[in-house]
Amino acid sequence: MSQAKVPVWVNLALIPLLNISLAFLISGLVIYAIGQDPFEAAGYMLYGAFGYNEGIGYTLYYATNFIFTGLAVSVAFKAGLFNIGGEGQAYIGGLGVGLVCLALDHTMPFYVIAPLAIIGAAVFGAAWAYIPAYLQAKRGSHIVITTIMFNFIASSLMVYLMVNWLKSPDSLSLNSRTFEENAWMPYLHSLLMPLGIDIGDSPLNGAFIWALLCCVGVWLLIWHTRWGYQLRTLGTNPTAAKYAGIDTSKVTIWVMMISGALAGFVGLNEIMGVNHSLLLNFAAGYGFAGIAVALMGRNHPFGILLAAILFGALYQGGAEVAFDMPEITPDIVVVIQGLVILFSGALEHMFKDRIEGFFIRRATAAQGK
Amino acid sequence: MTNTTTPYAIELRDISKRFGAVQANKDICLQVPKGTIHGIIGENGAGKSTLMSIIYGFYEADSGHIEVDGEIVNIRNSQEAIKAGIGMVHQHFMLVENFTVLENVILGAEGGAVLRKGIHDARTELTRLAKEYSLDIDVDMVVEDLPVGLQQRVEILKALYRGARILILDEPTGVLTPQEADHLFRILYSLKEQGVTVLLITHKLREILASTDNVSVMRQGEMVAHRETAQTNKEELAELMVGKKVRLTVNKGDATPGDTLLSAKNVSQFDAQGVKRLKNVSLELRSGEILGIAGVSGNGQSELLNVLSGITEMSEGEIHFAGATINANSPKNASQMRDMKMAHVPEDRHKMGLVTGFEAYEAAVLGYHNSDVYNGKVFMHRKVMVDECKDRMAAWDVRPPNPHLKTANFSGGNQQKIVIAREVEQNPDVLLIGQPTRGVDIGAIENIHEQIVSLRDTGKAILLVSVELDEIMALSDRILVMFDGAVVGELDAKDANERVLGLMMANAYSDDEQGESA
Amino acid sequence: MYDTLIQMLDATMRVSTPLILAALAGLYSERAGIVDISLEGKILGSAFAAAAASAVFGSAWVGLIFGIMASVMLALIHGFACITHRGDHIVSGVAINTIVAGMTVTLGLHWFNLGGQTPALTGNERFLDITLPFAHAMQNVPVIGQIYTHLLSGHNILVYLAFFMVPVTYWVIYKTRFGLRLRAVGENPQAVDTAGISVTWIRYRAVIVCGILCGVAGAYLSTAHNAGFLKDMSAGKGYMALAALIFGKWRPVPVMFACLLFGFLDAVAVRLQGFVIPGLGEVPVQAIESLPYVLTVLLLAGFIGKAIGPKAVGRPYVKERA
Amino acid sequence: DDKPAVVYDQAGKFDKSFNEGVYNGVKKYTADTGQKIREFEPKNEAQVEQGLRRLAKRGYSPIVAVGYSMSAATEKVAKDFPNIHFSIIDSVIDLPNVQSIVFKEQEGSFLVGALAAMKTKTNTVGFIGAMDVPLIRKFSCGYKQGVKYIAPNDKVIVNMVGSTGAAFTDPTKGSELAKSQFSQGVDVVFAAAGGTGIGIYQAAADAGKYAIGVDSNQNYLHPGVMLTSMVKRVDQAAYNTYKTAAEGTWKPGLITLGLADNGVSWALDKYNEKQVTPEMVAKMKTIRADIISGKIQVHDYSKNGSCND
């Protein structure tokens, strides 16, 4: 019996690294092609992302969003569902947060608002994922398509609400009124300052801690609970799931709702943490980036954490580069992101099969002796 | 057979093929004289389909070469195989279901970039072929509306339309009643008259002996023997196939049936397309007996198992089990049935019984994953599961006994052992068991058969579904025969023999008097 | 009243054109079993390439060619990932959309230094409206004169091409060998393979055709409907085309009508912006804007008919497991 | 040392209009003084505040915020950085470290409205605004008033492009709206919609109608089609901000620029001189004088939130 095994580190480290390097290589070429010095750019990126406390703060602040959307995508992936609606769910989740803050910031203290805001984000995000999930589970409509459609519906809905209901009369731009301070997610720098720790002030806020908790939570859920067992079964072999008496449509629905809730938490970071008011497009791009993060992170919470920090660094570093090398706009980061999705997602087999094949052959050869 | 005067219709030299870890074919050599029907037999997973698919250019061999009429031909894809005059009827039909027969036949041989003319010509040609080989069929029917028997004809027509001189049939009778099969063989004979060479794959010895000129035997991916059919017999072939003497009977005492544990009354089930898959099936299952369900695969056995085990909901009728009455309005799902101490070994372990991506210990709790044994309030007790799995692997001689090995990396037989162990160890009152020994080696077969019998003797009620008549007759105390979703006959195992069952399975038992038989 | 209607329909034709082209593109791709959400990216990429080339070479036709080349190149990447490397179609699509979104702006900024835009196109750098013969003569003929002169006449060549492609596609899909194989490969690739036809080659041809049509759609946006490229100018048209494809149940003529419907809604929405119905108050334009997506969801949910796509769509064709 | 900076709005500094106006001022200042100016173009609402913050944190001052859409963000950031100087255009923020620069758009709009009325043959003129906000109303009201001043019975058709910032960057919609206005008889259209204008002028060019540009002098875009442009000297405004800051004479508070101080005007140059007859020119001169002298009272929408007093 050949049990040709591929060393773990190949899948967990080698292949992701290969993919990311390729993405960097190509985007480096692009930068070179537009007459800029890739290494200089890389330098600014690194410095901007990790060079000084404040930069690190920004990196982690962006990472927070990526953790949420990355987890959202991967939870669904694990159950064999492709949730490409993170964009909309994050958007609506933010709406939930905003409404809670707007409703309570005059009357309630932070420690009441915070949990309610978290619930608000979860409920709204989950609700926005529920409909596609329900339609997939009960009426077999393709969830990828429906979630895409829901992204668009979400943005129309938000515009409508902002324009007609939530826009504050005394602001010319499309913002709601600014929340009272007791509805603000505390900044980490202000939390750490008393402890004499100075991390330079950045938008990094409490939402980041919540994100870390979510990582742990998702990990436990998927690998250490019967619910995780069920969703993994559904994800890898739906027929076996039916055989095992798993109510597949029920699982589909709650998995998607968890996924939507996770995406919704982006609102905590953006609305409650940074903007302190409802506005448009605050979730722009994070939903799709979540796909890249999930792929990069191999659908494992820990991997996602790393991938999220990587992308956070790209965003922060990218903005930095754009600042100091105006020729290079943050759009180059979007390119990198796309390349990552291409190599570690769409083209995963290109290297995976070859590399694994190589190790299997080595293993079988070894057994031959 | 050293017939060197005329070149062989087809000759294989040292063909090898491996799929990942599986060596599906190993140094295969084969010589088929022109105008003969050549049988190839072997157990499931022996590598028959793979070999044929290589001849037909569907797979590329890793090494070795093929000669047609003495000429080395280089077959890299089906196109080249067709050019070389090879046609194939696949084990799983290769038809575009929402196309008409005509469209299916011309696909790949359209004759012209615009269809109009090609279609017209094909129509005339097909009517000719249909006459010549009595393969009559309405060429404008949409394939998915045709019964399997006719779908197979479409496959044959496809091959002939492309002027095949060598015709490969991969387990053509698996989906046919013995009577339909006989018609097929008559077609094959007339093809033979026309000088067509036929390669016939099956693991039904009866058919081999009845219809072939020569036979080759495969085992574990290797070609282990060639015989002239006239010079051999069932026992020899069976032995060659499995590599050691077969015990076609299991030694078991008479059954002592107790009271009824499970009973179904007029159970019917419609599928998504609204087709009635189960038709008013009624049965009683008593403790201490093995009830065998015989039938050509695809006549409702799977649906019956699924309905009884709660995987699919019934549409009409009711089931009485463990004091509960189950019907369309008050259904119970698979896990509820398990809680009522019904266990189920599914027909297809890969599709249903296992999650091949899971580690063995995880797969070993599939369906029982909610039980308090494995669960705390929130988290699962990993250690408990692993230890239990270790013990069972030891008890059931699963190799390798490694709870952390991916299920996919166990061999078919060992996978089956994991499934059966899981279900039996729950000590159920009723055990539904489908194709218990499919793709399992002979050693394991005996082991499994004995387990089933001993389970019966401890007063369990066992419902056995199998397409292997031998297995049915060897194990069952009582036999129900299913045809087209309905139970068409019941008989005591003692009065059962292949011919009677065969006719019942064809729902043609009444024709018996006309002496219709294989 | 009648005038405004004509006027709306006229706008509808202009707005629907890129949808029709893209949706037909998607039809070839998905009928062959390749899900394509990178319609969006292809349109955007081609819009940029077309505008850029046309600005540089001073000819819309050259622009069109470059647009098509860019789009086909993206299509080939999609094919390479989905066909050759059995990659996930959706993931590949997302990747392409993302890459293009970033790349167009980056290159545009570098080449033209206009904040990611291309220079405004004038004269031959654009496809100009053409007046059909007798348009003026017909003007005063009641009813049909209106329709002929103001609705049918006076569009640019690409608009007519788009509508012409509908019957062409119908013919190709249902009446030709290529079409037969295309449909077969989207239903049951194994059957095609065993019939001695290369699944890979058919699918590649399908995605190439898809690329060409998206290329035209993109060129239309930047060199016909507008006069130059703006970042993200595809603005979700690719996704809406996808919706139309599903709404038309993967069949050419219904797909065209779906596109016309969506285009009409768009034309209406534009004109109703800020429009106040006495008593009812302002029209919620956003509701109209999102109607196409809502309708598609309802269809998918089986509340209005049932959409059943090609059987093998989205599934990579794998001969050998393990 | 002073580190001047500017944050454009989402239309970007090449919108051929409002932002580009500021950009021209920035270019000129750099050309004249050699002082580089840090520019930032946010990609979406959320990035506006980040951009401002980053600049402020790095000690850039003065920071020019281009457009009312930034008022909320600017106000927040200005609060957090009391010793950084901000200048916001088109919006009023009452903070000790903020300079608010607003224009009398109504006056300029009145002028071009009058010209439109003189030019139209169909007695129907159009106005396309980005979105229904007070600022744009100032344009439309002034424009209407100007038209009526010349031809009380002429029809003015008004459309808005959208309801979000995107309305300033959507040429496709712009051209669709223009086309629909033309089909309703409009032959002169005034676009107060930033980058969206490009589409509107293109439509006018394709349909052989006249268009009136906004903010920057856009006459050069389509010679023969552009009747004139309602120029808003944002370039001036930006330039002066930097200049005064450099000289240390920068002051917070409200600055209002109208016809009198050449803050707004109508553009006449080689690109549109053929479209404007001497008589028209003369007439425009007198009207301009009358407005400055107060003989003509141009109503300001922002006074009472309505087009007429």
Ligand SMILES: Nc1ncnc2c1ncn2[C@@H]1O[C@H](COP(=O)(O)OP(=O)(O)OP(=O)(O)O)[C@@H](O)[C@H]1O
């Ligand atoms: N496409 C494939 N990819 C990987 N492994 C395969 C593939 N097809 C067959 N195999 C493996 O090759 C071996 C031989 O399979 P094959 O189908 O040839 O057996 P067979 O004799 O036709 O069995 P059966 O009688 O059930 O049809 C089996 O172990 C099977 O799992």
Ligand SMILES: Nc1ncnc2c1ncn2[C@@H]1O[C@H](COP(=O)(O)OP(=O)(O)OP(=O)(O)O)[C@@H](O)[C@H]1O
């Ligand atoms: N999908 C797979 N991935 C990895 N290894 C596999 C796979 N399928 C089979 N194998 C390996 O190939 C070996 C042969 O598999 P196969 O099922 O053909 O065994 P077998 O000869 O049928 O044995 P048994 O008689 O027990 O079924 C197995 O031991 C298993 O380790």
Ligand SMILES: [Mg+2]
């Ligand atoms: Mg086989």
Ligand SMILES: [Mg+2]
């Ligand atoms: Mg017209």
